[in-house]
Amino acid sequence: MSSGKIHPTRDAGGAPVREDSFRFPRLSLRFVPVWRRNFLVWRKLAIPSILGNLADPMIYMLGLGYGLGRLLPEVGGASYIVFLSAGTVCFSTMNAATFEALYSAFSRMQVQRTWDAILNTPIALDDLVLAELVWAASKSFLSGIAILAVIWALGLSSSALSLWVLPLIFLVGLAFAGLGLMVTTLAPSYDFFMYYFTLFITPMTLLSGVFFPIEQLPAAFQALAQVLPLAHAVELARPLLLGHAPDAVFVHVAVLAGYLVVAYPVALALARRRLLQ
Amino acid sequence: MAPLRVAGLRKRYGAHDVIAGIGFELARGECFGLLGPNGAGKTTTLRCVLGLTQPLAGEITLAGLPVPQQARAARARVGVVPQTDNLDPDFSVAENLLVYGRYFGLPERTIRSRIPELLEFAGLGARAQTSIRELSGGMKRRLTLARALINEPELLVLDEPTTGLDPQARHLIWERLKGLPQRGVTVLLTTHFMDEAERLCHRLAILDGGRIVAQGAPHELIEAHIEPQVVEVYGENAANWAGTHAAGYAARFEVSGETAYCYVSQAEPLLAHLTRQVGLRYLHRPANLEDVFLKLTGRELRE
Known part of the structure; x- marks a missing residue:
């Protein structure tokens, strides 16, 4: 290296680097120590965390399922509580991933400055955002399993096909963690998350066949549901819990995976813009 | 090989040159200070050195490696004490060191074997299991210093290490920092406390408006400029x-x-x-x- 020579900064390949440039994420296993950090924190509060994640959806599922269910004939070829159970698994997995990727990740990024501490080590932002993504999905996975366990225990699903819900909820967790991290890396404060819930999560929940069949909706809303990740999650979970193979599996998986593979690089680019300027 | 060499470094935010072409080089085992008023470019210089932001121009060689190209590998050999404490509030004192050591990819056994000595160094030997929330400001700073040494770095980077501490706590930090060159650790620190710079730094650079306006040993600067x-x-x-x-x-x-x-x-x-x-x-x-x-x-x- 010649001393004192001034030249523009170049990346490893020699191409000039623009500060705000989007580049493809570099995936590595270095995300694991960060995932373990979050896991260690969670372990200290595991019991209240699981109960908290379980109680709320259970109250809705059992309350609406048995209460409202008495007023209804079969819904979608099953009793209402069986119908509702598939929606509840997907809905609470989504919620658990979303809360972790919004509030908890924001605390680590902005309030506790945990991300700053980590970025001073050999861990790159790519690894850090990947760790947050996988961690939020892992936590939502546990939350989904807890609901699934109750569904199995109550005899609401007894098919071996329902085991396929396990990989499904992990994918659902990843997709919503990715979307949540995009919002977090844009958020000036916690208040910002209210927009995300009011404008996206809540309407989506009502349009995705969680509480009632999508077919009840006007045609325009049914069409809109075709692009909503939660709707595709429910389309897979419901037949699996009822014990028959879902239709168009590839399409549903592709939409969920599509949200993930777009959201993670976008969240990373936003994080880079926010933290590495 | 110098632990850190910076040449022709420039960084611009919008139309404003935060760093307008600076250069300095650290010798092994010395303590080098970047001194300057608020907004002089001290923290930005450190961020460039660590590869956390892209400079407009310039050459940085950290621990023998070019930055930002190989910043990740270079950071593995550097310890950082940031300006604001960012210890993990949910962890105990020892857990903070353990978790941080994992970020460097160090084997679990290696980290655990280093923790007692580091806690001793930080004067926290009896507090391994104490929660971070129970520590005083001075204790947190000392733990942050210990944390920065978990990977046995060649270079320790400190951004305003004693800002916000009372005199007793400052003196204790200084005493610890003074011992580092004897362990072969090179120190780069920023400060706006003159007494701190005069006490600790073998050499320093005074930064103003993104430029180095003077550079040398404290007594040399006093003789030369006043x-x-x-x-x-x-x-x-x-x-x-x-x-x-x-x-x-x-x-x-x-x-x-x-x-x-x-x-x-x-x-x-x-x-x-x-x-x-x-x-x-x-x-x-x-x-x-x-x-x-x-x-x-x-x-x-x-x-």
Whole structure:
């Protein structure tokens, strides 16, 4: 290296680097120590965390399922509580991933400055955002399993096909963690998350066949549901819990995976813009 | 190979040059200070050095590796004490070190074997299981310092290490930092405390407006930039007095509020004069780094 020579900064390949440039994420296993950090924190509060994640959806599922269910004939070829159970698994997995990727990740990024501490080590932002993504999905996975366990225990699903819900909820967790991290890396404060819930999560929940069949909706809303990740999650979970193979599996998986593979690089680019300027 | 070499470094935010072409080089085992008022570019320089932001131009070699190209590998050999504490509040003292060590990819056994010694070094030997929330500000800083040493770094980077600490806590941090060069650790620190810089730094660079305005050992800077003695004159009419008399006795003088600072080579004639003045008090002292700093960067507030 010649001393004192001034030249523009170049990346490893020699191409000039623009500060705000989007580049493809570099995936590595270095995300694991960060995932373990979050896991260690969670372990200290595991019991209240699981109960908290379980109680709320259970109250809705059992309350609406048995209460409202008495007023209804079969819904979608099953009793209402069986119908509702598939929606509840997907809905609470989504919620658990979303809360972790919004509030908890924001605390680590902005309030506790945990991300700053980590970025001073050999861990790159790519690894850090990947760790947050996988961690939020892992936590939502546990939350989904807890609901699934109750569904199995109550005899609401007894098919071996329902085991396929396990990989499904992990994918659902990843997709919503990715979307949540995009919002977090844009958020000036916690208040910002209210927009995300009011404008996206809540309407989506009502349009995705969680509480009632999508077919009840006007045609325009049914069409809109075709692009909503939660709707595709429910389309897979419901037949699996009822014990028959879902239709168009590839399409549903592709939409969920599509949200993930777009959201993670976008969240990373936003994080880079926010933290590495 | 120098632990850190910076040449022609420039960084721009919008149309504003935060760093306008600076260069310095650290020798192994020395403590080098970046001194400057708020907004001088100290923290930005550190961020560039660590590869956390892209410079506009310049060459950085950290631990023998080019940055930002190989920043990740370089950071594996560097410890960082950030300006604001970012310890993990959910963990105990020992867990903070363990979790941080994992970020470096160190084997679990290696980390665990280093923790007792590091806690001893930080004066936290009896507090391994204590929650972070129970620590005082000084203890947190010492733990942050211990955390930065978990990977046995060649270079330790500290951003304003004692800001916000009481005098007792500051002295304890200084004492710990002074021991590091003997362990072969090179230290790069930023500060705006002159006493800190004068005590700790073998060499320092004074930064202002993104440029290095002076560089050298503290005593060299004092000799090169300022008269050896200072007489500070206080009183309601100090300004008036200075206007009529100071130039006759001092090579250079400055008035700030009700104080006149007179920079002199020989203080005796001025002191003899001052003893005859009514309503003026004075302090005679050797020139220090703060005088150099204020001469080079001015007395205006930086806000």
